Amino acid sequence: MKIAVFSAKPYDEEYMTKTNEVLGQGKHEIKYIKSPLDEAHVPLAQGCDAVCVFVNDPVTEVVVDALASYGIKLILCRCAGYNNVNLAACKKHGITVARVPKYSPYATAEHSVALMMTLNRKTHRAYNRVREGDFSINGLMGFDMNGKKVGVIGTGKIGYLVCKILKCGFGCDVVAYDVYQSAEVKSIGVEYVDLDTLFRTCDIISLHCPLFNNTKYIINDEALEKMKKGVMIINASRGALVDTKAVIKHLKNGKVGSLGVDVYENEANTFYENHSSDLYLSDELLLRLMSFKNVLVTSHQAFFTQEAMQNIADSVFHSATQYQTEGKVTGEEFVPCE
Known part of the structure; x- marks a missing residue:
């Protein structure tokens, strides 16, 4: 699975690259993008199977519509909250949304x-x-x-x-x-x-x-x-x-x-x-x-510990691998689009 990671910082690259090699056995291809996933930058997701977003990425209806047109069926939130994602638009297009419920x-x-x-x-x-x-x-x-x-x-x-x-x-x-x-x-x-x-x-x-x-x-x-x-x-x-x-x-x-x-x-x-x-x-x-x-x-750093970053990476790749193999995400990671 090719995953576009938006709002990517050096610490995201460090933990996600390492974790992909261990948990994903390197099977996922990661495209790191410094820009947020918004209406201006959503075209950067073309050619990918999934996108990975952070807490302030505005995944609006327009963004979701564009993702669907690119054939993307999975949005991976590397945070617990998902209020930045338009769930109604995801439901309309059959896009699965996953989150990280227990990062730390x-x-x-x-x-x-x-x-x-x-x-x-x-x-x-x-x-x-x-x-x-x-x-x-x-x-x-x-x-x-x-x-x-x-x-x-x-x-x-x-x-x-x-x-x-x-x-x-x-x-x-x-x-x-x-x-x-x-x-x-x-x-x-x-x-x-x-x-x-x-x-x-x-x-x-x-x-x-x-x-x-x-x-x-x-x-x-x-x-x-x-x-x-x-x-x-x-x-x-x-x-x-x-x-x-x-x-x-x-x-x-x-x-x-x-x-x-x-x-x-x-x-x-x-x-x-x-x-x-x-x-x-x-x-x-x-x-x-x-x-x-x-x-x-402080600049939204409460989550920012070594343990949390590792748990976030683990959860993202667990959801990505499960979706790739089973076509769905289950458990607390799954976000109901209702």
Whole structure:
């Protein structure tokens, strides 16, 4: 099978080439393409049997129509989410979509807690001070995590691990919200509450839910109005869970005490690329967000560990090989196009 890997970075090439040689026994031919899979670059997929896309590749109806015209019947997402893929168009053309359900929940959970601790103890600011010879600690005061009330929205594999780290490791009072309540989460003493209660009572709120129509802007102006003054908000899930304009408003009035985001609603135009030589960033909303000293932005790197990269490559080639031999993808990797 010939696979066009879009948005390919050096680390993608390293892990996918190595894994193809081991798992695929070199049977898959890989075409690495630095550009994203979008309407402008979809012709680069011609001559391939499948495409492999990343989280910010806009696989629109137009893109899917083009892929179908090239005879491509398989889209391999090297991420857990698939909200960037037009599933209705895939269903229309009989295109199978596969994802990576278990790349490493530990990676994202640990990064989420790292964002919390960095914002709390201001280690990023302390690092910069010391590098400049400033050893003062005024303005760097944090708080004990022990006893703080943390609300976790979304209790899948990642959310559960965040709950476990915070409750069992730090001694936080952890509550959660999810449409589906997890027995595993309850077993470690985490109580499920409604969203309104979570918003009103928590010192820290961490997001770990997928992006659907009903979760878009789950953190909006109305929700922020309900929160405690000085609340910390963490988002390492999907950027559009947070209304950036609304959170900027509440950063300015002090309602939001700190914000840590590994994702951003308009990140596709900026993240994963080096803009250090640009005269300016064109995204004025992102620039405004980054101007706050109590905001920490990382470039969608929560997943980025050695273990996760290996698991992603393993899953992609497992799905590719299964489709090649059986004509279908099964298990958690399969995305129903409904």
